[in-house]
Amino acid sequence: MSTEQTEPHVPAQRTEEPDLSAAATASTRLLEVEDLKVHFPIRRGIVVERTVGHVQAVDGVGLGIDSGGTYGLVGESGCGKTTFGRAVLRLEEPTAGRVRLGGEEVTAMKGERLRRFRSRMQMVFQDPLGSLNPRHNVDMLLSEPLKVHGVGSKAERRKLAVETLDAVGLPKSVLERFPHEFSGGQRQRLGIARALMLRPDLIVCDEPVSALDVSIQAQVMNLLDELQDEFGLTYLVIAHDLAVVRHLSDRVGVMYLGKLVEEADSETIYERPRHPYTKALLSAVPQPDPEVEANRERIILKGDLPSPANPPSGCRFRTRCPWAEDICAEVEPEWREAAGGHKVACHFDL
Numbered sequence: 488m489s490t491e492q493t494e495p496h497v498p499a500q501r502t503e504e505p506d507l508s509a510a511a512t513a514s515t516r517l518l519e520v521e522d523l524k525v526h527f528p529i530r531r532g533i534v535v536e537r538t539v540g541h542v543q544a545v546d547g548v549g550l551g552i553d554s555g556g557t558y559g560l561v562g563e564s565g566c567g568k569t570t571f572g573r574a575v576l577r578l579e580e581p582t583a584g585r586v587r588l589g590g591e592e593v594t595a596m597k598g599e600r601l602r603r604f605r606s607r608m609q610m611v612f613q614d615p616l617g618s619l620n621p622r623h624n625v626d627m628l629l630s631e632p633l634k635v636h637g638v639g640s641k642a643e644r645r646k647l648a649v650e651t652l653d654a655v656g657l658p659k660s661v662l663e664r665f666p667h668e669f670s671g672g673q674r675q676r677l678g679i680a681r682a683l684m685l686r687p688d689l690i691v692c693d694e695p696v697s698a699l700d701v702s703i704q705a706q707v708m709n710l711l712d713e714l715q716d717e718f719g720l721t722y723l724v725i726a727h728d729l730a731v732v733r734h735l736s737d738r739v740g741v742m743y744l745g746k747l748v749e750e751a752d753s754e755t756i757y758e759r760p761r762h763p764y765t766k767a768l769l770s771a772v773p774q775p776d777p778e779v780e781a782n783r784e785r786i787i788l789k790g791d792l793p794s795p796a797n798p799p800s801g802c803r804f805r806t807r808c809p810w811a812e813d814i815c816a817e818v819e820p821e822w823r824e825a826a827g828g829h830k831v832a833c834h835f836d837l
């Protein structure tokens with residue numbers, strides 16, 4: 488048994504009184520992120536170091552995830568997805584913005600309170616065992632998070648490890664084995680088991696299946712799906728692969744150069760993408776239906792992702808956007824909401 492679960496969760500403390508409709512929405516929200524920024528300083532100089540600029544890895548991202556829901560965050564490599572996920576969990580110190588979990592402001596927490604709160608949020612990585620001590624067997628790897636949080640006796644931790652292994656489809660016998668003895672899919676099951684050991688509320692899955700063979704990817708995605716119901720989990724799934732996000736998410740956000748450019752329900756974003764960047768990402772995905780595939784409109788993006796240390800003025804996507812006009816260089820498009828909660832940042836209704 489995780490003692491974390493028996494600890495009373497302090498009820499939400501509100502500093503300002505929102506209107507009733509907002510309060511009704513907030514009650515089912517597990518995670519609320521407001522205008523989050525993570526800027527990394529760029530330092531130069533050998534004798535005296537000085538800051539010559541900032542990498543705007545995440546530059547004002549806001550989103551919410553309902554309890555039990557899954558939010559998929561997509562975008563090409565380098566657009567700030569991992570940094571966003573890490574900042575939500577306070578593994579990266581945000582430059583600005585707020586993160587609330589269950590109504591409590593994580594960004595304001597310090598010391599012991601933050602340490603205890605951290606157990607409610609876990610991360611699953613692309614290669615979750617890669618960064619861990621190769622001389623630790625599975626028993627040690629799974630027990631470690633509980634030890635860090637001072638949860639249970641040795642026997643209790645072992646019992647919980649066996650239960651958790653069972654939940655991810657691995658036998659008790661793997662407890663004595665070592666990370667290098669496992670296949671990619673098994674390693675990811677172990678990574679998920681480790682994240683589950685503290686019975687968290689939120690799991691950030693960062694590229695959870697990117698390192699796996701296609702045939703194994705579906706198994707791991709199905710496992711994540713099953714575990715969500717079994718353990719009442721809320722997921723933030725990060726991936727550059729739209730198919731992965733589509734399979735798992737009910738809400739999808741598309742990120743470009745540190746900002747969200749579009750957000751909608753999963754179905755909507757795939758059927759009616761509005762932002763040119765989303766259209767381009769989707770147009771690059773081959774369709775299984777040969778007729779649809781033959782008529783697929785391909786939008787080829789020119790150039791590379793600009794540097795997040797020096798993003799383009801106005802709309803950050805303008806240097807690669809086939810529809811860009813003069814206004815796009817001058818004015819940053821608003822984050823506006825269209826029908827059905829579909830949000831998009833573009834000057835035009837495409």
Ligand SMILES: Nc1ncnc2c1ncn2[C@@H]1O[C@H](COP(=O)(O)OP(=O)(O)O)[C@@H](O)[C@H]1O
Pocket residue numbers: 527542543544562563564565566567568569570571795
């Ligand atoms: N610790 C760091 N220091 C400086 N720059 C960083 C650091 N971590 C990430 N970055 C930069 O921030 C940007 C976003 O990176 P990342 O969040 O890893 O993107 P993604 O996960 O979408 O590939 C990249 O330009 C990356 O080089």
Ligand code: SF4
Pocket residue numbers: 762763764802803804805806808809810811812815820832833834835
């Ligand atoms: S605002 Fe302009 S540059 Fe940006 S996505 Fe829309 S059309 Fe393209």
Ligand SMILES: [Mg+2]
Pocket residue numbers: 568569570
């Ligand atoms: Mg990443």
